[in-house]
Amino acid sequence: MRIALIGYGKMGKEIEQIALSRGHQIGLIIDQENQADLHAENLKNIDVAIEFTNPDSALGNYQICFEANVPVVSGTTGWLDKIDLVKEKCQLGSGFFYASNFSLGVNLFFELNKKLAALMAPFSEYNADMEEIHHIHKLDSPSGTAITLAEGIIENHPKKTKWIEAASMKEDELSIFAKRHGSVPGTHSITWHSDVDEISIQHLAYSRKGFALGAVLAAEFMPEKKGFFGMKDLLKL
Numbered sequence: 105m106r107i108a109l110i111g112y113g114k115m116g117k118e119i120e121q122i123a124l125s126r127g128h129q130i131g132l133i134i135d136q137e138n139q140a141d142l143h144a145e146n147l148k149n150i151d152v153a154i155e156f157t158n159p160d161s162a163l164g165n166y167q168i169c170f171e172a173n174v175p176v177v178s179g180t181t182g183w184l185d186k187i188d189l190v191k192e193k194c195q196l197g198s199g200f201f202y203a204s205n206f207s208l209g210v211n212l213f214f215e216l217n218k219k220l221a222a223l224m225a226p227f228s229e230y231n232a233d234m235e236e237i238h239h240i241h242k243l244d245s246p247s248g249t250a251i252t253l254a255e256g257i258i259e260n261h262p263k264k265t266k267w268i269e270a271a272s273m274k275e276d277e278l279s280i281f282a283k284r285h286g287s288v289p290g291t292h293s294i295t296w297h298s299d300v301d302e303i304s305i306q307h308l309a310y311s312r313k314g315f316a317l318g319a320v321l322a323a324e325f326m327p328e329k330k331g332f333f334g335m336k337d338l339l340k341l
């Protein structure tokens with residue numbers, strides 16, 4: 105496959121290594137300095153674009169790819185307030201794959217988190233909170249992964265109706281504590297506390313390799329696809 109990398113930062117470079125090792129070609133690399141090169145002519149022989157930039161640039165990049173009929177895999181977080189615009193484009197025939205976290209381990213963790221929340225539903229003596237830790241360069245907070253985890257709890261626990269990024273004493277609010285340290289690739293923990301004990305689950309990424317491999321597998325899934333896809337479609341979870 106010929107891949108366009110849009111965003112050649114920490115993730116773009118990691119994805120390049122995995123894509124080359126799986127026999128793909130990188131046909132185009134776009135970063136901030138040459139963003140004007142992202143246009144239909146340069147996308148002509150591209151099978152799929154992989155986009156990891158930032159919350160402000162993502163939607164514009166998707167639109168250019170959609171106009172050029174190139175499917176997009178994106179992991180950029182912090183832009184989901186505009187997701188309806190992307191879904192509308194997908195209904196009109198564009199192809200888009202999104203995951204707040206592309207790693208297999210995190211996607212298994214999403215399922216475990218939902219099951220634990222459902223198990224806790226009848227036991228009001230337990231209350232949950234969440235901690236996420238990432239590197240100091242991360243722009244968005246809480247992480248996209250933390251928001252997906254929070255949504256998994258809210259869907260499966262009748263008392264939780266919203267998340268907040270602060271300590272809350274309200275029973276219906278799930279507290280998320282976002283911390284930024286050094287070069288941490290991504291750690292997410294959920295703890296259910298009672299007066300007598302606690303149960304914690306944690307996912308800790310050792311590096312960005314798991315995210316990058318998931319993004320390349322998503323890219324391999326996308327050529328010729330139309331519609332909006334996610335990790336559930338890829339992993340059949």
Ligand SMILES: NC(=O)c1ccc[n+]([C@@H]2O[C@H](COP(=O)([O-])OP(=O)(O)OC[C@H]3O[C@@H](n4cnc5c(N)ncnc54)[C@H](O)[C@@H]3O)[C@@H](O)[C@H]2O)c1
Pocket residue numbers: 110111112113114115116134135136137139156157158159161165178179180181182203204205206207244315
């Ligand atoms: N879904 C996942 O599994 C996953 C994993 C890691 C990171 N992320 C997300 O991916 C995004 C990128 O992460 P990163 O660690 O690679 O960040 P990064 O800052 O290292 O890289 C982003 C790159 O995008 C470039 N850029 C900025 N504006 C651009 C534009 N208009 N066009 C093209 N390139 C542009 C920057 O110059 C930079 O090189 C973030 O939103 C992060 O939260 C998601």
Ligand SMILES: O=C(O)C1=N[C@H](C(=O)O)CCC1
Pocket residue numbers: 181204205238242243246247248249250289290
């Ligand atoms: O390094 C980042 O930035 C990460 N972003 C994603 C998120 O916001 O959840 C995935 C983990 C790494």
